[in-house]
Amino acid sequence: MSVGHVQRAIEEAGIPTVSVYIRSFGHIPELMGLSRSLITRHPMGRPLGAPGDGKRQRSVVEAALALLESPTQTIVEFDETYRIESD
Numbered sequence: 001m002s003v004g005h006v007q008r009a010i011e012e013a014g015i016p017t018v019s020v021y022i023r024s025f026g027h028i029p030e031l032m033g034l035s036r037s038l039i040t041r042h043p044m045g046r047p048l049g050a051p052g053d054g055k056r057q058r059s060v061v062e063a064a065l066a067l068l069e070s071p072t073q074t075i076v077e078f079d080e081t082y083r084i085e086s087d
Helices: 002-012 028-032 054-069
Strands: 019-022 036-041 074-081
Touching: 002 019, 002 028, 019 028, 019 054, 028 036, 036 054, 054 074
Parallel strands: 019 036, 036 074
Antiparallel strands: none
């Protein structure tokens, strides 16, 4: 929840933010009223994907950055499931 508090403080300063959560913690953004969040189906400790899977990590980061275009609270699920694959 610390990330959520930091995100909210940064947003209050007028700087847009995006957070990435794994599905287990997907309830946190709504509970805390956070602005923009991406929920992934990845395991604990790997919200962006498996080590060495640069393609997946880039895809998650691009999806998160796309949320910056939304001026209101947006919580989006990243539809792809976790996979172990390297570039």
